[in-house]
Amino acid sequence: MKPAGGESRRPDAACGRACGMRSLAPFLVPMLFAAACGYHLVGTGGEIPGGVKSIGVPMFENRTRRAEVEQRFTEQVVEELSTRSDVLILSGPDGADALLKGVITGYETVPVVVTAEGRASRYEVTVTASVRLEDLRENRTLWANDQFVFRRQYEVEVDVEVIDTSEIFFDREIVAIDVVAREFAASVVAAIMEGF
Numbered sequence: 001m002k003p004a005g006g007e008s009r010r011p012d013a014a015c016g017r018a019c020g021m022r023s024l025a026p027f028l029v030p031m032l033f034a035a036a037c038g039y040h041l042v043g044t045g046g047e048i049p050g051g052v053k054s055i056g057v058p059m060f061e062n063r064t065r066r067a068e069v070e071q072r073f074t075e076q077v078v079e080e081l082s083t084r085s086d087v088l089i090l091s092g093p094d095g096a097d098a099l100l101k102g103v104i105t106g107y108e109t110v111p112v113v114v115t116a117e118g119r120a121s122r123y124e125v126t127v128t129a130s131v132r133l134e135d136l137r138e139n140r141t142l143w144a145n146d147q148f149v150f151r152r153q154y155e156v157e158v159d160v161e162v163i164d165t166s167e168i169f170f171d172r173e174i175v176a177i178d179v180v181a182r183e184f185a186a187s188v189v190a191a192i193m194e195g196f
Contacts, residue, residue: 047085047086047087047193048085048087048098048133048192048193049142049192049193050098050135050142051097052087052097052098052135052142053087053088053097054087054088054089054090054095054096054097054098055081055087055088055089055090055096055097055098055099055100055133056090056091056092056093056094056095056096056098056099056100056136057074057077057078057081057089057090057091057099057100058074058091058092058093058099058101059071059074060073060074060077060101060102060103060104060129061101061102061103061104062103062104063103063104063105063106064104064105064106064107065107066107066177069104069107069127069177069181070102070104072177072178072181073102073104073127073129073181073184073185074102075181076178076181076182076184076185077100077102077184077185077188077189079185080182080185080186080188080189081100081189084189084190084193085189085193093136096136097135097136097137098133098134098135098136098137098142099133099134099136100131100132100133100134100192101131101132101134102129102130102131102132102188103129103130103131104127104128104129105128105129105130106126106127106128106129107125107126107127107128108125108126109123109124109125109126109173110123110124110126111123112124112153120156121155121156121157122153122154122155122156123153123154123156123172123173123176124151124152124153124154125151125152125153125154125173125176125177125180126149126150126151127149127150127151127177127180127181127184128147128148128149129148129150129184130144130145130146130147130148131144131145131148131188132144133192142192143191143192145188145191148184148187148188150180150183150184150187151180152176152177152179152180152183153176154172154173154175154176155172156172
């Protein structure tokens with residue numbers, strides 16, 4: 001629609017940029033404020049505090065009766081460190097500036113939903129761990145948490161015709177352990193990188 005006088009109304013180039021910036025202001029101001037307060041967006045290329053350039057991550061110790069849980073947790077921590085940091089990841093202390101040691105101290109699976117027939121249809125897996133990052137150059141602890149606790153629930157299909165549901169239980173349990181291991185690894189690496 002043209003205003004009176006036959007001219008079409010068009011913002012000039014200066015207003016176009018300024019008006020565009022004004023429309024972004026509600027989004028940019030909070031981001032700038034957050035950056036000024038020491039918060040930052042989580043991503044790749046982060047640094048481990050203390051000038052650490054290489055970390056040895058030996059296989060976590062498993063003090064539970066659940067086989068393979070230490071392998072899944074160690075693999076996920078290595079993956080998360082590789083994704084989120086610039087440090088060289090080694091399998092042990094040789095040549096490393098720091099050593100990340102973990103101990104899986106607890107593992108429990110309990111039914112949380114039971115059908116009318118008395119069969120569990122939902123379980124919760126709980127994993128407890130202790131993790132320490134030691135500076136091998138200065139022989140000091142850079143970061144530690146002795147009480148990591150992670151839980152994940154999972155469904156088990158209960159079929160009245162199936163007598164042995166153990167295969168379904170273990171398949172779903174393994175998936176739940178993998179999810180807990182990923183969440184654990186993300187939490188550990190975030191705490192190390194951002195918790196100093």
